[in-house]
Amino acid sequence: MITFLLVGLIVHVVFFISIFDIYFTSPLVHGMTPQSIPLKAPASRLVLVVADGLRADSLFSLLPNGSSRSPYIRSVIENTGSWGVSHTRVPTESRPGHVALIAGFYEDVSAVAKGWKENPVEFDSVFNESRRTWCWGSPDILPMFAKGASGDHVYTHTYPAQEEDFASTDASRLDRWVFDQVKSFFQSVKSNSSLGASLLEDKNIFFLHLLGIDTNGHAHRPMSKEYKENIGLVDSGVADLVSTVEEFFGYDGKTVYVFTSDHGMTNWGSHGAGHPSETLTPLVVWGAGVQKAQRVNEVQPYADGYLQDWQLEHVRRVDVNQGVLPLLYLNNSEEFKAESMYTNAIQILEQFKTKMSQKKETTLSFLFTPYQFLTESKQVEITNKARILIQLQKYEDISLCQTLITRSLEGLVYYHKYDRFFLGCSVVMGFIGWTSYVVLVILKTHSGLSRPPDVVQKIPSRKLLTLCLCVALLIILFLLVQRSPLTYYIYCLLPVPVWYCVLKESGTLTDLVQSAHSLPLWKCLRYFVLVAFGIELLVVSFFHRSVLTIGLAALALWPFCSGLFSKAKWRSLSWFLGCLCLAAFPLMPVVGREPNVDVVMCAGLLILLTSFCYLWSSRHKTPLHTSDRPQFVMLHVAVCAYVPSLTHSSLLQKQGLPLMNQIISWSTLASSIVIPLLSSTRIFHRLLSILLSLTSTYFLLSTGSEAVFPPVLSWLMFAWINIEQEALLAQGVAGRQEVSSIDFAANIDISRIRQLKLDDIRRSYFFVFFIITAFFGTGNIASINSFDPASVYCFLTVFNPFIMGALMMWKVIIPFIIVMCTFETIQVSTQLSSRSLFLIVLVISDLMALHFFFMVQDYGSWLDIGTSISHYVIVMSMTIFLMLLSVLTHVLTSKRIILWRRTKIHFP
Known part of the structure; x- marks a missing residue:
């Protein structure tokens, strides 16, 4: 698992970096001859x-x-x-x-x-x-x-x-x-x-x-x-x-x-x-x-x-x-304006010539395609004609300079994007190959397919390896001749070992085809259609947050459509109400919200009330360990919900940021990861401790209605954990097991780890959907670009973009951790290996990333271009980030720090 994660991390880092070489390279060129106006400046x-x-x-x-x-x-x-x-x-x-x-x-x-x-x-x-x-x-x-x-x-x-x-x-x-x-x-x-x-x-x-x-x-x-x-x-x-x-x-x-x-x-x-x-x-x-x-x-x-x-x-x-x-x-005089226009045109033309020369030197002559609208003969024709018009004092006919400027700028863009198609094809080949390989790994190791011993691979491994080495050698020679940058070698060579692994496992695909007669094809087709539709819905949600509301409304009906409502009415109703409440957040504005610290205090009361109700209802089923002290953490939450109000009031009175508020804020941030490790590793006790600790920091970074988001999200996550138990029972996978009796730190019984079922695709999709909702529930690209500095006033008020950006990033991560901990819980409670579900999540995320890779555009406004690139970067970052965050989540849920032990004294 560790090896696979490392390989997957490297592959996704390469895919992530590729976007910077394809779309984020600087168009500026150097080495041009300086140009100046021959007339005196006014x-x-x-x-x-x-x-x-x-x-x-x-x-x-x-x-x-x-x-x-x-x-x-x-x-x-x-x-x-x-x-x-x-x-x-x-x-x-x-x-x-x-x-x-x-x-x-x-x-x-x-x-x-x-x-x-x-x-x-x-x-x-x-x-x-x-x-x-x-x-x-x-x-x-x-x-x-x-x-x-x-x-x-x-x-x-x-x-x-x-x-x-x-x-x-x-x-x-x-x-x-x-x-x-x-x-x-x-x-x-x-x-x-x-x-x-x-x-x-x-x-x-x-x-x-x-x-x-x-x-x-x-x-x-x-x-x-x-x-x-x-x-x-x-x-x-x-x-x-x-x-x-x-x-x-x-x-x-x-x-x-x-x-x-x-x-x-x-x-x-x-x-x-x-x-x-x-x-x-x-x-x-x-x-x-x-x-x-x-x-x-x-x-x-x-x-x-x-x-x-x-x-x-x-x-x-x-x-x-x-x-x-x-x-x-x-x-100024018409002559001065004409000379200024001409000089500007020559400046841009020099950039065009330099760019063309650079690209021509690094491209094989028979593959080089020059920009047809500004060949060398056309350059000479336009510049000579413009110079003659100025000498004849026909300044009003100097529009030729504007034509030269326009064509030169278009030519600069042409040569700047010259290698874009080639690099894009290489990255797409790697993407498709990697996704295919992950699907084959899932089928081979987690689907229960068994290959007959007499099945022989269609392509012998030695011949396949020789073929891949020859392809790699040809790619290296081609890039050497073109004097390509080092990163080009990585992007072009990466698909070779990836597709080698795919073709080597092609027998697994053959097994699937041979086993098709025994599979519930109609049910499989229905699942794949629903997931494909769901992926498209998530893609659209990047552009229109309100689509998440539609998705949550659809998810709310799941217990009623699957028959779970008849078996678990209260849990189904909790899921239904949680989805509807969470569905309200994507409809709220992401920017322009007026600060309302009273809402932050209300959110604090809501999370305290929910925690108290849980502790009261579970006092007999899962009694607290003597070392657990949730009341202190709950008191800390109340303080953190009140600190923004004190800070806001102090700033309104122009008294500055109170030192005590700043101390509370930074100490809360520093301890937010440590406090959960001091609590019991029983599932709900640990989840409650994580929730209280993280929301304390979230409240300090909130100024209004977004503070209600973590409590509502946590409510739905608790409902999801409980209702998945009923779904597991309905599948007949295992007998009923009370979730609250499960211990994160307990050794996993390998014999109880089951194979993947079709319903696990739904679980993985739910996870991806909730991750996207956690990110876009209270914001989008615009809110990231124009966040309200008031969100960090409890920590600092002196302008520091790096610290402020880091604090806002942690605010974004907190809902992620809540969803990740829930997913970890579901893996444990449904008796499924973490690798199984994570592989499905990886496939869904990669399909979204490939979708956004095709949607990246280099035309239109800067906002259109930047948004399209940002979507790809976000999905790729999410995939890499989830790999790393899964490690943090595992530590948060299963590890415990014991500061003291009760020792027994034996008397003689």
């Missing part, structure tokens, strides 16, 4: 101000009295600059937003597998191309671009990371610190002649990253007084900044100012997904070379309805996609 310096987390409507909307909370920015819009809405792309997070703003491209998907603060790939940025760049702001953002810059010309000034505290009484002090530092910087220049000379040179950038609005939005929500007052502070800070800069440079008219945001924020204080409040950010540009405000009389072509609300319909609005600056913002 500006000598850039002042870039990014108000982190600022929504467009929050900046542009007027107060009820008709005044603006940002009067300076408003005056720029109406008089001296150009404005619009900058449309961001998912994920609406700080790093992708700043990469788009400063480097000019949307962060590629390879960044998903990299760190949060560092550059995921090497890329060029406007900071790197500047003569010097001075930055002030967050320690999470500034170092990323300083590290990627060549030479030593990007200077960063950051405040301590501890200042990013969501429980702070005044997060706007972060922005005030930035403005004060900038003012002090320009004052210090007066006594530093060398620094002053540096500032007077061209190509200098001043970058101000303002985090106060984002921090106040997370802590108090964007509709709060703190968030809105912070906008006013930023507006006055920008006004003072412009005055300081202009005074220092003598009002020379060579400074350009850009004010924008990296992303917005939802009403509930989160960002990361694609809601308009997250993707619509303000963009205001003014200064040297920028078009001034233009009055318009006709209706502007924006159907979002914001102009009238903002009362800015009289000023021309120019929207952009984040990372792209349109020509409408420029106030």
